[in-house]
Amino acid sequence: xxxxxxxxxxxxxxxxxxxxxxxxxxxxxxxxxxxxxxxxxxxxxxxxxxxxxxxxxxxxxxxxxxxxxxxxxxxxxxxxxxxxxxxxxxxxxxxxxxxxxxxxxxxxxxxxxxxxxxxxxxxxxxxxxxxxxxxxxxxxxxxxxxxxxxxxxxxxxxxxxxxxxxxxxxxxxxxxxxxxxxxxxxxxxxxxxxxxxxxxxxxxxxxxxxxxxxxxxxxxxxxxxxxxxxxxxxxxxxxxxxxxxxxxxxxxxxxxxxxxxxxxxxxxxxxxxxxxxxxxxxxxxxxxxxxxxxxxxxxxxxxxxxxxxx
Amino acid sequence: xxxxxxxxxxxxxxxxxxxxxxxxxxxxxxxxxxxxxxxxxxxxxxxxxxxxxxxxxxxxxxxxxxxxxxxxxxxxxxxxxxxxxxxxxxxxxxxxxxxxxxxxxxxxxxxxxxxxxxxxxxxxxxxxxxxxxxxxxxxxxxxxxxxxxxxxxxxxxxxxxxxxxxxxxxxxxxxxxxxxxxxxxxxxxxxxxxxxxxxxxxxxxxxxxxxxxxxxxxxxxxxxxxxxxxxxxxxxxxxxxxxxxxxxxxxxxxxxxxxxxxxxxxxxxxxxxxxxxxxxxxxxxxxxxxxxxxxxxxxxxxxxxxxxxxxxxxxxxxxxxxxxxxxxxxxxxxxxxxxxxxxxxxxxxxxxxxxxxxxxxxxxxxxxxxxxxxxxxxxxxxxxxxxxxxx
Numbered sequence: 001x002x003x004x005x006x007x008x009x010x011x012x013x014x015x016x017x018x019x020x021x022x023x024x025x026x027x028x029x030x031x032x033x034x035x036x037x038x039x040x041x042x043x044x045x046x047x048x049x050x051x052x053x054x055x056x057x058x059x060x061x062x063x064x065x066x067x068x069x070x071x072x073x074x075x076x077x078x079x080x081x082x083x084x085x086x087x088x089x090x091x092x093x094x095x096x097x098x099x100x101x102x103x104x105x106x107x108x109x110x111x112x113x114x115x116x117x118x119x120x121x122x123x124x125x126x127x128x129x130x131x132x133x134x135x136x137x138x139x140x141x142x143x144x145x146x147x148x149x150x151x152x153x154x155x156x157x158x159x160x161x162x163x164x165x166x167x168x169x170x171x172x173x174x175x176x177x178x179x180x181x182x183x184x185x186x187x188x189x190x191x192x193x194x195x196x197x198x199x200x201x202x203x204x205x206x207x208x209x210x211x212x213x214x215x216x217x218x219x220x221x222x223x224x225x226x227x228x229x230x231x232x233x234x235x236x237x238x239x240x241x242x243x244x245x246x247x248x249x250x251x252x253x254x255x256x257x258x259x260x261x262x263x264x265x266x267x268x269x270x271x272x273x274x275x276x277x278x279x280x281x282x283x284x285x286x287x288x289x290x291x292x293x294x295x296x297x298x299x300x301x302x303x304x305x306x307x308x309x310x
Numbered sequence: 311x312x313x314x315x316x317x318x319x320x321x322x323x324x325x326x327x328x329x330x331x332x333x334x335x336x337x338x339x340x341x342x343x344x345x346x347x348x349x350x351x352x353x354x355x356x357x358x359x360x361x362x363x364x365x366x367x368x369x370x371x372x373x374x375x376x377x378x379x380x381x382x383x384x385x386x387x388x389x390x391x392x393x394x395x396x397x398x399x400x401x402x403x404x405x406x407x408x409x410x411x412x413x414x415x416x417x418x419x420x421x422x423x424x425x426x427x428x429x430x431x432x433x434x435x436x437x438x439x440x441x442x443x444x445x446x447x448x449x450x451x452x453x454x455x456x457x458x459x460x461x462x463x464x465x466x467x468x469x470x471x472x473x474x475x476x477x478x479x480x481x482x483x484x485x486x487x488x489x490x491x492x493x494x495x496x497x498x499x500x501x502x503x504x505x506x507x508x509x510x511x512x513x514x515x516x517x518x519x520x521x522x523x524x525x526x527x528x529x530x531x532x533x534x535x536x537x538x539x540x541x542x543x544x545x546x547x548x549x550x551x552x553x554x555x556x557x558x559x560x561x562x563x564x565x566x567x568x569x570x571x572x573x574x575x576x577x578x579x580x581x582x583x584x585x586x587x588x589x590x591x592x593x594x595x596x597x598x599x600x601x602x603x604x605x606x607x608x609x610x611x612x613x614x615x616x617x618x619x620x621x622x623x624x625x626x627x628x629x630x631x632x633x634x635x636x637x638x639x640x641x642x643x644x645x646x647x648x649x650x651x652x653x654x655x656x657x658x659x660x661x662x663x664x665x666x667x668x669x670x671x672x673x674x675x676x677x678x679x680x681x682x683x684x685x686x687x688x689x690x691x692x693x694x695x696x697x698x699x700x701x
Binding site (some may be wrong): 006009013014015017018020021022025027028029031032035038039046064087089092095096097101107110111113114117118119120121122124126127128129131132133136137167170171173198199200224227228229230231233234257258260261262264265266274276277278281282284285288289291296 | 329333337339340344346347348349350351353354356357364374412474491492493494495496497498500503509510513514515516517518519521522523524525526527528529530532533534556560563567590591593597603614617618620621622623624627628647651652655656660668669672675676679680682683684686
């Protein structure tokens with residue numbers, strides 16, 4: 001009688017399948033670890049302050065004089081410009097979606113659908129869009145309107161690459177901002193409205209300050225995504241080689257991701273340039289990982305704060 | 311909820327009601343915010359319109375790539391209308407208007423000379439941008455049978471896109487076969503089976519994988535994986551659809567994982583607790599209760615992973631070998647749609663037929679990913695609504 005209430009027979013199928021899914025998980029983590037270790041191990045030897053701050057005046061494939069300052073500057077400038085374009089539009093759209101729109105209205109559904117679809121458009125299509133819209137439509141019309149005979153705006157340029165990336169990262173900013181706006185307890189808004197503040201005042205003085213960490217997270221995630229993207233800037237602004245740093249919005253620029261692509265596919269001697277290739281990859285990975293980790297930290301702190309509020 | 315604050319007391323034209331007179335700023339700002347938020351819709355629309363715009367000559371069949379065309383004798387210059395002349399010489403109307411008569415005459419004589427020098431086989435007269443040549447095999451001079459050939463940089467440009475479609479499909483299938491089992495396994499493990507403490511470490515780590523730029527994964531595939539996999543399987547060409555697919559799998563694992571994990575976690579805890587109370591193991595609860603309930607979400611994860619894989623560019627550009635061979639063998643060097651656009655657009659003549667064809671396959675890509683995103687998003691939304699309703 002007592003035996004029937006003893007513990008179950010050990011289920012071998014469950015044990016085996018749990019092990020299998022666990023193995024899949026750890027295989028993914030192992031591959032990630034292999035990639036990171038490989039890059040750090042090979043890249044570390046050439047990674048130095050001189051490498052990060054050196055130019056490419058003499059020869060961009062020479063191992064001794066290698067420097068990636070122009071690429072770092074190019075990547076940084078295009079990402080900063082992108083942020084200036086994307087953050088206001090993304091934040092305002094998120095404010096509309098959470099604060100003003102009725103969640104079932106026609107426009108809201110269409111806007112949400114558009115955001116989701118924009119997030120899934122392939123990056124190379126953004127490159128085609130940048131070329132077809134910004135350069136050959138907007139740029140060439142500016143040239144025609146200003147009577148500039150040499151193409152100045154109607155060619156690949158820093159501003160067009162930044163705008164293309166802004167379009168690409170718009171959904172990242174919108175989704176992150178929306179999440180942070182939704183997490184704000186409605187009691188805060190109601191209290192503000194009850195004290196006589198208007199809707200706009202409530203949004204500007206109560207809601208937005210609370211949502212700031214979320215907006216920051218979205219911005220950092222967008223920057224992290226854009227910093228490593230190469231396909232959208234292939235035809236809209238990245239240069240194979242430039243002797244000087246970009247001086248104006250209509251200049252082209254060198255880029256870290258594009259430089260990795262050049263070094264790994266078009267190097268005259270792949271064995272010889274491998275150290276600088278690895279060091280460039282390491283620099284790019286450090287940049288994107290640092291951005292991603294900061295974003296995760298900000299988000300974790302924000303969620304903890306929100307929980308405390310509720 | 312924020313929505314509930316908006317009372318529907320008086321809705322007039324454009325939401326104009328008594329209150330707006332006292333607070334015009336509020337009204338203006340609200341309309342401004344609404345207009346800005348429409349920019350997302352406008353953007354998606356503009357992407358479609360402007361990618362399609364450059365591809366229009368191909369879709370409408372007005373592009374002409376044939377090497378030999380009917381020649382107009384130079385002495386008929388005065389009889390031609392400006393439009394006809396512009397299209398004949400391949401200039402814009404403005405350029406024709408600005409050019410003097412002697413130069414135009416010279417250009418027409420050059421056309422006659424070019425026509426005299428053009429190859430004189432049957433292929434030279436063919437307009438290769440027609441759908442017949444883009445989609446179906448054709449027996450070109452010097453080939454023993456009808457073939458699918460993508461060869462845009464040759465005397466007679468050949469634009470058959472079937473090898474590229476097959477290439478994209480091959481690489482995508484390899485990547486899905488590699489990524490989907492791993493990502494779904496990990497999603498089930500993390501959401502249902504793993505100890506909670508591990509969960510907090512594993513999830514961010516897999517999300518870190520999505521933070522690796524695709525150019526870095528491409529570099530890793532090219533420099534490390536290609537040699538390793540060749541040593542392991544001993545195939546012939548070092549860069550091929552298999553290597554590219556494996557690297558692409560790494561890029562879509564985080565996508566499939568996070569969506570599937572999201573779907574599995576949204577299954578109500580009460581389902582699992584009920585199953586456990588009836589004596590099932592955690593695995594039995596996950597396999598027989600949670601997975602069937604979240605199946606549409608798992609399906610959506612695979613569909614969205616497919617959309618991501620088809621559109622990925624840098625990895626396939628670097629690791630697939632880029633030979634546009636018509637072959638179903640995954641160990642052959644392969645060229646995909648995205649890699650073709652990335653590799654050839656810089657060389658294509660601005661506004662020419664090659665340029666148009668590249669935008670045409672870009673449009674195809676946009677439509678394919680648009681549909682798969684729409685399908686995936688729809689399924690996911692439906693599932694969440696259903697599960698939340700049941701709670």
